[in-house]
Amino acid sequence: MNDNQPNGNPWIKSLLVWVGIFLALLMVVSIFSQRTQSGPSIAYSEFRNRVSAGTVAQVQIGTDRIDGKFTNGDSFSTVPIAADTTLPQLLQDKGVKYEGKAQEEGGIMAYILVQTLPFLLILGIAFFALRQVQKGGGSGAMGFGKSKAKLLTERSGRVTFDDVAGIDEAREELQEIVEFLRDPNRFSKLGGQIPKGALLVGSPGTGKTLLARAIAGEAGVPFFTISGSDFVEMFVGVGASRVRDMFEQAKKNAPCIVFIDEIDAVGRHRGHGLGNSNDEREQTLNQLLVEMDGFEANEGIIIIAATNRPDVLDPALLRPGRFDRQVVVPVPDIEGREKILSVHMKKVPLAPDVNPRVIARGTPGFSGADLANLVNEAALLAARRNKRLVAMQEFEDAKDKVMMGAERRSMVMTDDEKKMTAYHEAGHAIVSLNEAASDPIHKATIIPRGRALGMVMRLPERDSYSYHRDKMLANLSVAMGGRVAEEIIFGYDKVSSGASSDIQYATGLARNMVTKWGMSDKLGPLQYEEQQEGYLGMGGSHRTMASDETNKVIDSEIRALVDNAHKRATQILTDQGEALHTLAQAMLEYETLSGDEIKQLLDTGTIDRPNEPRGNATPRPASGSSIPRAGKRFSGGPAPA
Structure with a gap:
């Protein structure tokens, strides 16, 4: 018997039901076929006329039916008339062979069965469906109460800790769970109890699900996976039934791991739903709490859950005895990014010039999923370029595509728009080079x-x-550099909307400095704004906790920070006017410059690209200009209009 089936072998019961239905239909068909074998029915008067005419060969006389054959071989049947006593004499006179026929056994029962069988079938199917729905709160015909947890085995792709990199601390936290699953007696001899649950907390893409699968792969135990949203249905009680069914399956496969992804879908604070409560979600959460730590012990079942919103979870779910440990899965540092890249690069044929360390240094803030996408984009680029190996150039281009977006070379820009864009970006770059705290x-x-x-x-x-404060002030100045460059070169009336994202960034940074980080001398080190529900470390709405008068001071402080950044950028670009023109001309020529090329240009007035052939497509020249040769010197005067 398969222990994975919660009700023994329910598929055998279903098979027997369908076999019974098939046999009943077969019986009905056989009864009707027997009825049709006697031939078409004719009137009794016609039957006597046929006998008198001598066209009847033989008959079988029964109490309720006469069956016979004509001389041409056709069959017929008719209903006899009991008052007619002259029929035997007529048959004998005409030389018709006749005989009596005994009454069919069960004829009345067969008639009753034929008449009532359709209703019996409908009632039987309805009874079977209702009975299945009642089992386990609906686990049956439509599977409402049946758990949707999937059992993963080695055939589904075994993952071990060798496939997980960059999160060493989180892996060490969970190593103890693996050792317990391998040898439970080692801990129980000393009176120790393994944590019943572990909550993985981290930003999207950091590897929470992969880490849970690695635990199951290392321990070699069954691994059930389910999403928090799979518990919640429109019918009250279905989610709780699914929780019960999931734990029943887990008990039969213990020791095992049950992984609940995005548990915040079902584990939110009770009483904080739409209105005052959400009965279905709260009943599901209550059942989950009881199953994890109630009167019945679930020995050998370890619950691992993942979320990026731990702040919305119910406190009862996080207490010891349920989720004893909260393991933070952070965004990897440079060492972790290098290890993650090495893991993903094993699947890609690499050129000798690929250096994972260099790529890791250029991808700060990337999660494991981002790095996997980077390697995949590089492989796709190499394939489009008909290369057999993925070189460092593909990784650089893929990094630019992931971080800045895909190039839109088909977009047609006028010379004036290109000139405006060149001075705007040159303004950002010049201010950044003159701010010591800038990256x-x-x-x-x-x-x-x-x-x-x-x-x-x-x-x-x-x-x-x-x-630090100096870095934030530098970032504000750099953000204002593009707008200031447009004002200096093109005038107040020609300022474009290209600085919208810069203004948005500067305003948000200044607001955080004033309301969250206590970097305002007038307001002091107090928090005036809190972030409401949102992803871990990202997004979410904000709520201001201040009076109207304080809000006016907050607005004035934000305005002062941005205005000072604008003045600082104006001073730098006024003093560095020649460098601004030089860099803008170079960007109009090359369109793309690296950081080293910008420094070389501003130090020497030239850009050295000895390996660039004339007419290279990257970077392509602006319309109306020629590609500069290696070592071309750029003048510091204004670019031609």
Whole structure:
């Protein structure tokens, strides 16, 4: 018997039911076929006329029917008349062979069965369906109460800790669970109890699900996986029934791991639903709480859940005895990114110049999923370029595509728009180079990417876990650099809408400095704004906790920070006017410059690209200009209109 089936072998019961239905239909068909074998029915008067005419060969006389054959071989039947006593004499006179026929056994029962069988079949099917629905709160015909947890085995793809990189601390936290599943007696001898549950907390794409599968792969035990949304249905009680059914399956496969992904879908604070409550979700949560730590012990069942919103979970779900451990799965640092890249690069044929360390340094803030996507994009680029190996150039291009968006080379821009974009991006770059706390420039481009017409990308030299005031002020100045460059070069009336994203970034940064991080001298180190529900460390709505007068001070402080950044950018670009023109001309020529090329240009006035052939497509020249040769010197005067 298969222990994975909660009710023994329910498929055998279903098979027997359908076999019974088939046999009943077969019996009905056989009865009707027997009725039709006697031939078509004729009137008794016609039958006597046929006998008198001598066209009847033989008959069988029964109490309720006469069957016979004509001389031409056709069969017929008729209903006899009991008052007619002259029929035998007529048959004998005409030489018709006749005989009596005994009454069929069960004829009345067969008649009754034929008449009532359709109703019996309908009632039987309805009874069977209702009985199945009642089992386990609906686990049956429509499977409402049946758990949707999927059992993963090695055939589904075994994952071990060798496939997980960059989250060593989280892996060490869960290593104890693996050791317990392998040897439970080792802990029970000393009176220790393994944690009943572990909650994996981290941003999307950091590897929470992969880590849970690795635990199951290392321990070699059954691994049930289900999403939190699979419990919730429109019918009250169905989710609780699914929780019960899931734990019943887990008990039969113990020791095992039950992984609930996105548990916040069912584990939210009770009483915080639409209105005052959500009966279905709260009943499901209550059943989950009881199953995890109630009167009945679930020995050998370890619950692992994942979420990126731990702040919305019910406190009863997080207490010891249910989720004893909260394991943070962070975004990997540079060492972790290098290991993750090495894992994913094993599946890709690499050129000798590929250096995972260099790629890891240029991808700060990337999660494991982002790095996997980066490797995949590089492989796709190499395939489109008909290469046999994936080189470093493909990884650089894939990184630019992931971070800045795909190039929109088909977008047609006028010379004036290109000139405006070139000075805008040059303004960002010049301010960044003159702010000591700013991150180094990685690349500047005026080729439209994604939703932006141009971009200056800065990358930190190392991973940063906190930001200082001087860095924030520098970022504000850099954000204002594009708008200030447009004002200086084109005038107040010609300022474009290209700085909308810069203004949005600067306003948000200044607001956080004032309301969250206590970087306002007038308001002091107090929090005036809190983030409401949103992804871990991302997004969400904000609620201000201040009076009207304080809000006015907050607005004035935000305005002061942005205005000071604007003044700082104006001072830098006024002093560095020659550098601004030089860089803008170079960007009009090349369209894309690296950080090293920008430094070389501003130091020497030239850009050295010895390996660039004339007419290279990347970067392509602006319309009306020629490709500069290696070492071309750019003048510091204004670019021609």
